[in-house]
Amino acid sequence: MRYLIVSDMHGNSDAFAAVLDQTAGEDFDVTLVLGDLVGYGASPNKVIEQVQGLTRTVFVVRGNHDKVVAGIDSGEHFNQAARAAAEWTTAALTADNLKYVLELPQGPVAVHAGLAICHGSPLDEDAYVFSEVDAFEIFSHHKVPVTFFGHTHVPSIFSIHDNSIQVLALRGDGSLRLEPGGRYLINPGSIGQPRDRNPRAAYMTYDEAERTVHWFRIEYPIEMAQARIIQAGLPSLLAERLALGI
């Protein structure tokens, strides 16, 4: 089985289109969507339609921004720009797309017995997994061998072998062969709002037979996503940060 893994598109259809174009000719069986389809960016309807238009089998979970936009969470803990964007997105979505966001499943979702997806942590969909301490807590309770997660917008791989944790901060393009007997928490990074000071859209692929994860960064027309944000009247900070990858 071959997987395409996408996360945190955040209403940035220009970045997501670049990833879909780049991978269109490749032979994937399943697409894994790790949440935060909307929020921040100015093309939330388009991103939902891009997800709905995926021709492969799709597994999807909701993100924290999806929850606030849908009214499941209040967003009181969001900063001002994030809250303004969530309110704008709620108003901008069509009724059908708002219903779609409202009904996105809560993670973790099992793809099969050995593979799961979630937005934040498999123990708490809203929790951030940044450190080996966060990962150790998860590995202590969550026994699925391979879990893909999003939320931090930082491409990374946490693994555990014989009670020893390893953390890889991923830069640029690369690949890793997963070791039998290890367990893995894998974050592809963000398509629509990277935060590792690299503005290129981040995504991953996973070849289950080869046990190999590949990670990629690709350019997209950032200025188009920025122009849409400014034109929509969203906070200009949200446009500026796209060029900086923060």
Ligand SMILES: [Fe+2]
């Ligand atoms: Fe996010």
